[in-house]
Amino acid sequence: MAEPKSWDEEQELAEFVPPEAGPEAKSLQFLTRLLQTLDHPTYRAMAPGKQQLYLQLLRWSHGDGHDAVEASRVQMSVWTGLAWDTIKKYMPALMEKKLVQLVRSATSISPAMYEVYWLPPPVALDPGIPPETMGCYVDQFTKEDRTEYQRLARLLTGEERQQLQSEISWTLRDLGIPWNYALIKKCVMWQFLLRSPYRRVLEKKHPEWFTSPDI
Numbered sequence: 463m464a465e466p467k468s469w470d471e472e473q474e475l476a477e478f479v480p481p482e483a484g485p486e487a488k489s490l491q492f493l494t495r496l497l498q499t500l501d502h503p504t505y506r507a508m509a510p511g512k513q514q515l516y517l518q519l520l521r522w523s524h525g526d527g528h529d530a531v532e533a534s535r536v537q538m539s540v541w542t543g544l545a546w547d548t549i550k551k552y553m554p555a556l557m558e559k560k561l562v563q564l565v566r567s568a569t570s571i572s573p574a575m576y577e578v579y580w581l582p583p584p585v586a587l588d589p590g591i592p593p594e595t596m597g598c599y600v601d602q603f604t605k606e607d608r609t610e611y612q613r614l615a616r617l618l619t620g621e622e623r624q625q626l627q628s629e630i631s632w633t634l635r636d637l638g639i640p641w642n643y644a645l646i647k648k649c650v651m652w653q654f655l656l657r658s659p660y661r662r663v664l665e666k667k668h669p670e671w672f673t674s675p676d677i
Contacts, residue, residue, distance in 0.1 A: 492524055492525055495524070495580055496517075496520065499516075499517070499520070499580065499581055501632075502581045503625070503628040503629045503631075503632045504559075504581055504625065504628075504629075505581060506628075507624075507625070507628060509552075511542070511544050511548050511552060512552045512555060512556070514542045514543075514544065515538060515541075515542050515544065515549065515552050515553070515556070516556060516561060516562075518538065518541040518542050519531060519533075519538075519556075519562060519576065519578045520578055520580070521541075522541070523576075523577075523578040524578065524580070529577055529578065530565060530575050530576060530577040530578065531575070531576055531578060532572065532573050532574070532575045532576075533573055533574070533576065534568065534573040534574070535549045535550060535553070537573065538553075560579065561578070561579050561581065562576050562577070562578055562579070563576065563577045563579070564576055565577050593634055593637070593639060593645060593649055594645070596648060596649050596652040596653075597644075597645050597648040597649070597652075599652060599668070599671055600648040600651050600652055601648075602668075603651075607655070607660075607663075607664070608651075610655070610660050610663075611651050611654065611655055611660075614654065614655070614658050614660065615654065623650075626650055626653070626654065627646060627647075627650050630646055630649045630650055630653065631646050634646065634649070
């Protein structure tokens, strides 16, 4: 069976809410988390089949009020309409990203059990510093600062760098800022160095940039 390229997300969502779902807090909380997942940059970067599999795993675990789900690959194929080989391809990928964990192997009488995790919140830009201001700070970086960034950035995989860039671009979009690749690159550099040991060097050189202990 060929992997579908797209599907109706609203129709899919309708299947995720239990029939008895009403204003109860748990049902609303699950639906809210599900909607946040659909907007998450990591989810949007997934292949369509991988998206479907992950959503269905969430549906049959957290959607039923549990952290884990018992299911065979055949069952997953029925849930998603994906070929068995496609399930076999994407389950290890979800495990590698720590979104799914095998907690009990399959036996002759019962399917395997998997714990399913929500995507972690995406990296958010510091609300106390407008993105344009971050860009101005990066414009003032010295050659030493930029060299250190390049050295540290090499420790990240290409996928991790792309992920950080994607998360920041989505944050800018949510702030209503038009897509600007140059600004995205500067925000990536700022956020990365701010979360590295090199932050202390920047604090000493530019204490005026760090007016709040929360920055």
